[in-house]
Amino acid sequence: MLHVFIATLLIMVATFLVGLATAWLIRVVADVLYYAEHRSLKQDVKTRVRLMHLQDIRRKRIMRQLVSSSLFDTDMFDFSNSKEYKHKTSYSPESELIKFFYGNN
């Protein structure tokens, strides 16, 4: 009979330990998942803002480009022979933007 009482006591202690360990595991898993999700969300927002910012810069530069040079060209959309184009292509990142929008030709 005594061994049954001792065994019950041990099972009780083991259950408490396993139960609390499970609670701790739940807390850790929940926290890790929660922060991972919110970090990725924050990252997502940051990336979007940066992209919008870049697009804005790109748009402004193209507009500046058009106003400063192309408006006076015969073919306003042909940048291949423009001095501005050749000048601009010598440095980045604007050259890359022009390439992206109007091709290498």
Add this chain to the structure above:
Amino acid sequence: METIDVGNIFQGISTLARSDSAIIVARIGLIFLGILLVYLGRKGVLEPLVMIPMGLGMAAINAGVLFMPDGTQGNLFVDPMASDPVKLIDIMQINFLQPLYTLMFSNGLIACFIFMGIGVLLDVGFLLQRPFTSMFIALCAELGTFLVLPIAHAMGLSLRDSASIAMVGGADGPMVLFTSLSLSKELFVPITVVAYLYLGLAYGGYPYLVRLMVPKRFRAIKMTHAKPKKQYSPATKLTFAVIMCVVLCLLFPVAAPLFFSLFIGVAIRESGMQHLIDFIGGPLLYGSTFMLGILLGVLCEAHLLLDPKILVLLVLGILALLISGIGGILGGYAMYFITKGNFNPVIGIAGVSCVPTTAKVAQKIVGKDNPSSMILPEALGANISGVITTAIITGLYITIIPMLENL
């Protein structure tokens, strides 16, 4: 000319007339008990989902006894004691509920289906928000599961039978079914019947226990939260279900079918597969509960329940549930003192893992005394933890008890 024996036409009555007095009393008593269960289920005193089919099944099985070709008394419902494969195949072609019993009930499949349904209904967010509080309450509410083991052994039951009946304290039908199937095959039927009978009674009985142990001023406590609780996305809950399922299956392979069933339900819920959610939470869950109720009813056959151990099981079963309820409320009081009064002790009763009955009972009691007090999220957290702690104990009992017997 051959005479017509009227008794052969109305065999239900003639079997009654040719039985022992104990069987006659038991059969008539069980017929009336069945009718009473239907009535109490209809009234809402007991859980109607299980009690109405169970009550009618109980009344029908004890009324519909007939003479079998070999002259013994039997029925055309089910024979739970049949285990010989050849006999079993014969019986399955005759007894209309035998295929359900053999292929769904006695292997625990019906319990797993119910667990899947419970999983689909569970929002693990409540558990993720407060794991330690929920788990502490649930552990306290397992007091009956621990204490009844030595008590039952002292009353003359074997260790295996003691562990099986002690599991009633966990108030989790499928777990009791699973433990008794694994540990005490001979008492599987009576233990399961006793367990489900009491689980139905818990719905009606626990409010009295709560009112007895928790004064009105405590019951009306409205909990306040200093900062808003974290809200977890479905993706987080799904990942949590997957991790917990794998870890718990790794720790307790004996209870792996139940863990899997519970967490697959949670995973389906959080994946947003609406057709499956509707199917598992609707037809599968309600169909399984209905079949379980019918099977439990037809298992309450007088010959089967006249086992001398039944009375002992009835006493131990109610004792286990009572001690667990007391343990849960004491856990609620402990949390009340730990949180310096910002915890409603009634939540303790929800640690008894009769999902979601005890959580509903807790909210109903608190809502009566203070309609502005909302404890359901905390109660459901404790309720879900109760399922996990009961599964842990099932795993420990199934693993340790056979080892103890060999000592």
